[in-house]
Amino acid sequence: MRPTNTRNPDYFHKVVDCQWACPAHTPVPAYIRLIAQGRYSDAYMLNRESNVFPGILGRVCDRPCEPACRRGRLEEEPVAICRLKRVAADHRDDITDQLPKKPAKTNGKRIALIGAGPASFTVANDLAPLGYECTIFEKLSEPGGLMRSNIPAFRLPEQVLSEELGYILGMGVELKLGHSVDSMDALLEEGWDAVFVGSGAPRGKDLNLPGRWDTKDADGVAGANVHIGIDWLGSVAFEHTKAIGENVLIIGVGNTAMDCCRTSLRLGAKNVKVMARKPRAFFKASAWELEDAEEENVEIIVNHSPKSFVLKDGKLTGMVFEVMEYEIDESGKIISQNMTGETTIACDDVILAIGQDNAFPWIEETSGIKLDKWHVPEVDEATFESTRKGVFFGGDAAFGPKNIIWAVEHGHQVAISIHKHCQGKMLSGRLPNEVDMLPTKMGMFEWRYSNSYDDAARRKMTHVELTKRFEDLDVEVELGFTAEQIATEVERCLNCDIQTVFEASLCEECDACIDICPVECLSMTPDAEDEAELRASLSASEIIEGQALYVSDALPLTGRVMIKDENVCLHCGLCAERCPTAAWDMKESLIEIHYADEQDAEQKIGGGA
Amino acid sequence: MTSFVKPFIRRKNEPTNDLGLVRADYDGAMSTLCAGCGHDSVTATMARAFFELSIEPHMAVKVSGIGCSSKTTAYFLRESHGINTVHGRMPSVATGAIAANHQLAYIGVSGDGDSLSIGLGQFVHAMRRNVNMLYVLENNGVYGLTKGQFSAAADIGSTAKKGAVNELPPIDPVSLALSVGATFVARGFSGDRDQLLPLIKAGLKHKGFGLIDVISPCVSFNDHKGSTKSYAHAYKYYNPAIHADYVPPSQQIKAAYAAGEVMPVKLHDGGEIRLRKLENGYDPRDRAAAIGKLFESGESSEIITGLLYINEDHKDMHDMARMEDRPLNQIPYAELNPGAAKLKELQKGFR
Ligand SMILES: Cc1cc2nc3c(=O)[nH]c(=O)nc-3n(C[C@H](O)[C@H](O)[C@H](O)COP(=O)(O)OP(=O)(O)OC[C@H]3O[C@@H](n4cnc5c(N)ncnc54)[C@H](O)[C@@H]3O)c2cc1C
Ligand SMILES: Cc1ncc(C[n+]2csc(CCOP(=O)(O)OP(=O)(O)O)c2C)c(N)n1
Ligand code: SF4
Ligand code: SF4
Ligand code: SF4
Ligand SMILES: [Mg+2]
Numbered sequence: 001m002r003p004t005n006t007r008n009p010d011y012f013h014k015v016v017d018c019q020w021a022c023p024a025h026t027p028v029p030a031y032i033r034l035i036a037q038g039r040y041s042d043a044y045m046l047n048r049e050s051n052v053f054p055g056i057l058g059r060v061c062d063r064p065c066e067p068a069c070r071r072g073r074l075e076e077e078p079v080a081i082c083r084l085k086r087v088a089a090d091h092r093d094d095i096t097d098q099l100p101k102k103p104a105k106t107n108g109k110r111i112a113l114i115g116a117g118p119a120s121f122t123v124a125n126d127l128a129p130l131g132y133e134c135t136i137f138e139k140l141s142e143p144g145g146l147m148r149s150n151i152p153a154f155r156l157p158e159q160v161l162s163e164e165l166g167y168i169l170g171m172g173v174e175l176k177l178g179h180s181v182d183s184m185d186a187l188l189e190e191g192w193d194a195v196f197v198g199s200g201a202p203r204g205k206d207l208n209l210p211g212r213w214d215t216k217d218a219d220g221v222a223g224a225n226v227h228i229g230i231d232w233l234g235s236v237a238f239e240h241t242k243a244i245g246e247n248v249l250i251i252g253v254g255n256t257a258m259d260c261c262r263t264s265l266r267l268g269a270k271n272v273k274v275m276a277r278k279p280r281a282f283f284k285a286s287a288w289e290l291e292d293a294e295e296e297n298v299e300i301i302v303n304h305s306p307k308s309f310v311l312k313d314g315k316l317t318g319m320v321f322e323v324m325e326y327e328i329d330e331s332g333k334i335i336s337q338n339m340t341g342e343t344t345i346a347c348d349d350v351i352l353a354i355g356q357d358n359a360f361p362w363i364e365e366t367s368g369i370k371l372d373k374w375h376v377p378e379v380d381e382a383t384f385e386s387t388r389k390g391v392f393f394g395g396d397a398a399f400g401p402k403n404i405i406w407a408v409e410h411g412h413q414v415a416i417s418i419h420k421h422c423q424g425k426m427l428s429g430r431l432p433n434e435v436d437m438l439p440t441k442m443g444m445f446e447w448r449y450s451n452s453y454d455d456a457a458r459r460k461m462t463h464v465e466l467t468k469r470f471e472d473l474d475v476e477v478e479l480g481f482t483a484e485q486i487a488t489e490v491e492r493c494l495n496c497d498i499q500t501v502f503e504a505s506l507c508e509e510c511d512a513c514i515d516i517c518p519v520e521c522l523s524m525t526p527d528a529e530d531e532a533e534l535r536a537s538l539s540a541s542e543i544i545e546g547q548a549l550y551v552s553d554a555l556p557l558t559g560r561v562m563i564k565d566e567n568v569c570l571h572c573g574l575c576a577e578r579c580p581t582a583a584w585d586m587k588e589s590l591i592e593i594h595y596a597d598e599q600d601a602e603q604k605i606g607g608g609a
Numbered sequence: 610m611t612s613f614v615k616p617f618i619r620r621k622n623e624p625t626n627d628l629g630l631v632r633a634d635y636d637g638a639m640s641t642l643c644a645g646c647g648h649d650s651v652t653a654t655m656a657r658a659f660f661e662l663s664i665e666p667h668m669a670v671k672v673s674g675i676g677c678s679s680k681t682t683a684y685f686l687r688e689s690h691g692i693n694t695v696h697g698r699m700p701s702v703a704t705g706a707i708a709a710n711h712q713l714a715y716i717g718v719s720g721d722g723d724s725l726s727i728g729l730g731q732f733v734h735a736m737r738r739n740v741n742m743l744y745v746l747e748n749n750g751v752y753g754l755t756k757g758q759f760s761a762a763a764d765i766g767s768t769a770k771k772g773a774v775n776e777l778p779p780i781d782p783v784s785l786a787l788s789v790g791a792t793f794v795a796r797g798f799s800g801d802r803d804q805l806l807p808l809i810k811a812g813l814k815h816k817g818f819g820l821i822d823v824i825s826p827c828v829s830f831n832d833h834k835g836s837t838k839s840y841a842h843a844y845k846y847y848n849p850a851i852h853a854d855y856v857p858p859s860q861q862i863k864a865a866y867a868a869g870e871v872m873p874v875k876l877h878d879g880g881e882i883r884l885r886k887l888e889n890g891y892d893p894r895d896r897a898a899a900i901g902k903l904f905e906s907g908e909s910s911e912i913i914t915g916l917l918y919i920n921e922d923h924k925d926m927h928d929m930a931r932m933e934d935r936p937l938n939q940i941p942y943a944e945l946n947p948g949a950a951k952l953k954e955l956q957k958g959f960r
Contacts, residue, residue, distance in 0.1 A: 074620050445613055453616040508840050509800055510828065511650035515640075518618050520632065557844040558800075568620065577613060580645030580828050 021068035058086030102172030107131030117145020119395025122411025139180035211309030245348025647799035647825030697728025757830025851915030
């Protein structure tokens with residue numbers, strides 16, 4: 001086979017499972033090492049470079065990094081990456097003077113940003129320090145987007161949100177609150193140099209079953225006591241809604257449903273049931289959100305498909321469900337479904353949490369921005385430009401509802417595009433990622449990282465007592481890690497960015513590395529045509545999708561090759577420690593990702609500015 | 610950190626053997642040998658052989674003498690019986706242990722110094738008695754532990770690290786074994802585990818004395834140019850002549866083979882060894898041929914490896930001496946020690 005090209009910056013990047021899985025490619029192990037050293041502010045700033053909102057994300061990130069974490073392939077539980085991010089935020093000093101400053105002079109380019117969610121804020125974060133005049137238009141009275149209106153304060157305290165948004169506003173970004181953009185054509189008339197649409201996916205799905213519109217409130221408005229989840233959460237956040245009935249049914253079992261059921265409990269509901277159409281394996285909510293809801297005694301009922309609303313004298317009294325049965329095959333797919341009966345469940349209120357759609361009633365066809373029939377805009381996946389030059393989409397507005405960290409990553413990419421657009425450059429001419437390899441050896445048995453394997457189990461976040469939790473809507477449930485928890489959890493990280501680097505010409509073929517490797521991921525074998533044949537020589541090889549097999553150059557004595565399964569390597573450095581000729585070495589891979597501010601690198605060098 | 614240990618990690622989805630144990634259950638303490646020592650590679654291969662044979666660790670006994678090689682019994686099978694004897698005395702201690710309980714799996718680990726100088730007499734007699742054990746001689750041409758003096762296995766003309774030339778003829782443990790009655794004689798190389806692993810498995814399953822002379826380079830004192838036991842030299846002159854696979858009784862139907870290519874040798878446990886000749890006309894059941902082949906290869910300085918000789922029909926020590934079949938610790942005390950009166954009676958018969 002062809003020897004692996006480790007110079008391809010993606011090779012080592014992919015080995016760092018968490019960083020690779022993170023949409024914004026946060027350098028997780030690097031910041032965990034800073035936390036281990038007590039350098040919380042540095043850890044915070046390193047996070048901020050890629051994910052912009054460490055305090056927010058350290059609490060409510062969707063954390064795609066955690067299911068990807070290597071530790072989860074060795075044992076059951078991944079490193080508590082998200083919790084450690086919060087540690088950096090909780091324990092940082094005042095970092096305001098390390099933030100990019102508002103430049104003394106602007107560059108005269110005016111950028112309009114629609115919606116004050118994480119996407120727009122990230123674009124502004126990247127562009128304002130470069131001199132762009134950024135104006136954010138937000139129809140609500142507070143900034144933050146869904147982070148403010150929908151993510152409840154018991155998960156994300158208001159002060160954490162405001163502080164991190166404040167950092168960006170401090171860079172000279174203008175925020176126009178209570179300012180709804182109602183016509184794209186009119187906005188375009190105003191002659192902005194670029195427009196960013198970060199208005200989210202604001203339309204909660206409805207459920208038009210019999211009886212849906214037959215209830216009436218005191219003023220005779222139809223549909224009383226049946227709420228659209230995201231609208232209801234917004235109205236709770238802005239204190240328009242302060243109470244709910246005793247018995248509440250939540251329809252749907254995604255993350256919105258989890259926030260709805262827990263919020264209901266805080267508004268006085270005594271008996272909350274989350275109604276799921278399918279079995280547990282099909283739930284959309286993250287495992288930890290389900291866990292937290294169940295801890296609060298929310299009942300989750302599976303295999304109930306909503307059929308109709310039940311009313312008495314124009315008042316909602318319950319809902320009828322069809323009880324379902326599913327046949328599931330070995331791969332976990334549903335192969336058939338069957339209705340086994342019907343049941344009525346009593347309730348005072350129903351909250352619908354079954355999804356969100358895009359909606360752009362304010363974008364006219366004349367604007368030249370193409371939307372498909374579901375109102376999803378046609379957007380370039382790399383540049384985020386719409387079909388109209390100079391108009392960009394990002395966050396939930398671009399490809400439908402995702403999460404905060406995706407909105408942030410979109411924001412970074414949009415900022416690069418806007419920067420190029422304003423300079424009249426090709427949007428696609430973006431700087432590729434690079435990788436730097438730094439030595440880590442300090443001496444015999446001494447590496448610049450804590451290489452020894454620690455078998456501690458994942459630390460569990462402590463929660464506020466159940467009795468105290470419901471006293472107020474904004475009692476934050478998670479208390480943060482204690483010193484002991486921090487000290488243990490940082491050691492669980494395997495430092496996957498400290499890479500095993502092999503130099504074939506130095507190898508003596510003595511087997512020392514192969515024997516010392518505690519997970520048996522190395523082997524020397526005659527070269528073969530295909531990967532499966534090479535893998536056969538590994539005693540403990542499982543093929544995991546996306547995990548590479550490293551293949552060295554031919555070895556000097558026998559012409560065999562050294563192979564390494566990247567799947568289970570612990571990055572313990574024992575192979576390098578044990579190698580008599582230092583053919584194996586441990587090097588830190590630094591993935592260099594270039595944001596908007598670095599895109600002019602070639603210009604700087606050329607122009608000597 | 611001043612030193613390090615290899616962590617014991619039980620990964621999920623890790624392969625297990627018939628006993629439900631993982632490979633690492635057959636590891637021992639962390640090796641203190643020099644990084645790159647061939648002995649460590651042999652240790653790992655021995656551990657894997659026991660793992661693959663699904664031998665319960667407490668049903669195995671490790672015996673050794675003195676030397677870097679002899680130290681390695683500490684580095685595998687942490688839950689087995691073991692004894693480090695004095696220098697060169699391992700064969701007698703092993704013989705005694707086997708006399709007391711021959712139902713355990715015995716593996717002796719020694720070096721060329723331990724076996725061919727101070728321990729030569731004991732080594733030869735254990736082979737002559739066909740003691741039922743596998744004897745792994747990790748051969749590096751020097752006394753590694755005492756910093757690299759020539760051993761009796763050093764070749765004529767081979768040089769020491771500082772340049773001194775060896776003029777004494779070597780003792781070849783393989784020729785020696787063939788001449789004194791060992792019934793399983795093989796040579797391997799720490800750098801070729803594909804060959805060594807099945808050899809160790811076959812040797813453990815063979816009934817009688819099995820010797821594997823393993824070329825196992827000493828990286829610290831005998832891995833230089835001019836040495837005939839260096840990695841570079843061994844890889845260069847290495848000739849894997851006969852490959853032996855051990856096939857346990859349970860797998861015999863599955864592992865089919867084309868007649869003519871493979872020579873099967875039935876073992877006492879019901880399993881069999883399948884010999885694949887990599888060279889024409891060589892029959893490892895023919896002792897004279899084996900001796901001839903060895904002398905031939907000696908001339909060309911090639912290192913001929915593989916299972917060079919096997920005789921599964923010869924009686925082992927236990928059978929020859931008509932010894933008690935039950936382990937002594939399983940015999941009731943009254944039977945084991947019939948008393949002074951019975952002894953007197955017995956002695957009478959010898960008067
Ligand atoms: C209940 C709920 C819980 C969630 N929990 C999490 C979580 O725990 N973790 C996570 O990562 N993600 C979570 N999400 C998803 C996450 O909040 C969104 O993906 C993210 O906020 C999208 O950011 P955005 O910038 O694209 O848009 P948004 O945050 O939706 O912000 C858009 C803003 O634009 C404004 N706007 C819309 N139209 C106009 C207009 N015409 N003029 C002016 N302003 C306008 C809106 O008022 C809004 O403030 C959750 C979502 C919901 C609904
Ligand atoms: C009675 C006695 N004499 C001498 C020694 C010194 N001594 C220790 S190890 C050794 C030789 C070991 O050589 P070898 O068996 O080849 O082992 P290696 O270290 O090369 O693996 C000697 C002579 C001793 N320990 N005991
Ligand atoms: S062990 Fe550490 S570096 Fe490796 S994937 Fe998990 S968090 Fe990332
Ligand atoms: S760092 Fe080396 S010894 Fe450790 S697990 Fe990875 S390959 Fe094995
Ligand atoms: S001295 Fe030689 S034989 Fe002993 S451990 Fe070191 S390399 Fe191995
Ligand atoms: Mg020796």
